[in-house]
Amino acid sequence: MSIRVGILGATGAVGQRLVQLLDPHPDFEIAALTASEASAGRSYRAAAKWGLDFPIPDSVAEMTVRATDADEIPDDVPLLFSSLPSSVGEAVEPGLAEAGYVVSSNSSNARMDPDVPLVIPEVNADHLDLLEVQRDERGWDGALLKNPNCSTITMVPTLAALDQFGLERVHVSTLQAVSGAGYSGVTSMEILDNAIPHIGGEEEKMEDESRKLLGGFDGAELDLHGMDVSASCNRIATLDGHLENVWADTAQDVTTESAAEAMADYPSADLPSSPAPLIHTFEDPERPQPRLDRMLGDGMAVSAGGFRETPEGVQYNCLSHNTLRGAAGASILNGELLAREGYL
Ligand code: 11C
Incomplete structure (x- = not known):
């Protein structure tokens, strides 16, 4: 069964790559897109400054973009891929993890936090167990996982x-x-x-x-x-x-x-x-x-x-x-690892 996922910062360059890689994807289906307040309420087609050399997928073109806020994201979307600017990621990602979402983030904030795993699945998949420490230390129902620069x-x-x-x-x-x-x-x-x-x-x-x-x-x-x-x-x-x-x-x-x-x-x-x-x-x-x-x-x-x-x-x-293996693809790979290891 497909896992419903959201993309935070969906209108930016990495957000667009996330859309490209998730449509289609064997495990995930895009169910929510967020961006800044200025884009909220608009269709994805209208909000995204589409600059890449592939068409906007039909499945998301008319989806309404939401504000990046826990109240705006449906509870049945357990996994969020984040490509937010780091200052925004720093402000909202911990709250989303606390609210129960599992966040696989490409944003550069918190990568070096001792209880936030920084993972490339082929290199250090075992570091995912740091999420148990994170849950104990921070009391979060959800989780925050990072991919590197x-x-x-x-x-x-x-x-x-x-x-x-x-x-x-x-x-x-x-x-x-x-x-x-x-x-x-x-x-x-x-x-x-x-x-x-x-x-x-x-x-x-x-x-x-x-x-x-x-x-x-x-x-x-x-x-x-x-x-x-x-x-x-x-x-x-x-x-x-x-x-x-x-x-x-x-x-x-x-x-x-x-x-x-x-x-x-x-x-x-x-x-x-x-x-x-x-x-x-x-x-x-x-x-x-x-x-x-x-x-x-x-x-x-x-x-x-x-x-x-x-x-x-x-x-x-x-x-x-850099935007596939280095960013959007890296976050999705970490999402696949989270799914395989039972975090979703
Ligand atoms: C660059 N590596 O090429 C940067 C962009 O920490 O995720 C990615 C920044 C980051 O300018």
């Missing part, structure tokens, strides 16, 4: 594959697509012939979230991974797909072959939106590239290539689709 999601599965060699230090420099900043269409032309060597707050997110995702969890407490992570984040004139140059220093020797093999063999999750293989590896040093590789695994795969040995470990490049 898109640039973190791109890199962390590759690091998870390399952790068998003992990760000690990670340096990463990113080349991030304009859709990560919400740019679309004509606005994205503003950075043509340019690159912006700074993305506010992004470095800290990559450094902190990576250590939480790869941290150890004993069923009650989470320890951050002991590796040092140092990030430099840059915006380039690509529409979709974050490309990242990673230097991973390891305690044990690692060859280019063993690094590539560890990534190619890294397992998928047994969930509808987890692709097989999870990580595509390339020998061609010019791959992965955003335009050629961002849609691998229906936009849910990670790609890696350009492997080179360094004195301390291995250097490589990785890529994923």
Whole structure:
């Protein structure tokens, strides 16, 4: 039976991707859409500034957009996918979880809260048990689960594959697509012939979230991974797909072959939106590239290539689709995990 779901922040770029990925979906059916007060009461077709290259699905086009408020969301919609701006997420998500909704959120607020699980199902599905701690500590009937930032999601599965060699230090420099900043269409032309060597707050997110995702969890407490992570984040004139140059220093020797093999063999999750293989590896040093590789695994795969040995470990490049694997698809995958683990 389909689980009725809501999308919070349904008119934004990630909200639109959520609509695209949920229509249709094997486990979920869209039953509620919310946005700001300015959009409430309008049809989704009228409220959404539809900028993506697929049609608005008929099933939602005439659905009335609601305000993002617990009183507005029907009780028979147990699962909410949140793509709210972080300040709005911070204000409303805890109240929704307290009111009994299970919230799978892409918003950046609360990702590092000790009793809020931050999950990539293929990497740290066991961290979901933190929801029991969350219920005990906060007394919520519902739950709040987060997926990481898109640039973190791109890199962390590759690091998870390399952790068998003992990760000690990670340096990463990113080349991030304009859709990560919400740019679309004509606005994205503003950075043509340019690159912006700074993305506010992004470095800290990559450094902190990576250590939480790869941290150890004993069923009650989470320890951050002991590796040092140092990030430099840059915006380039690509529409979709974050490309990242990673230097991973390891305690044990690692060859280019063993690094590539560890990534190619890294397992998928047994969930509808987890692709097989999870990580595509390339020998061609010019791959992965955003335009050629961002849609691998229906936009849910990670790609890696350009492997080179360094004195301390291995250097490589990785890529994923930032609004699919990196945002909307990541929230849906977490929703699938919540359903499988009996939280709905
Ligand atoms: C960017 N990674 O490309 C950002 C967008 O923490 O979810 C996503 C922000 C976040 O600008």
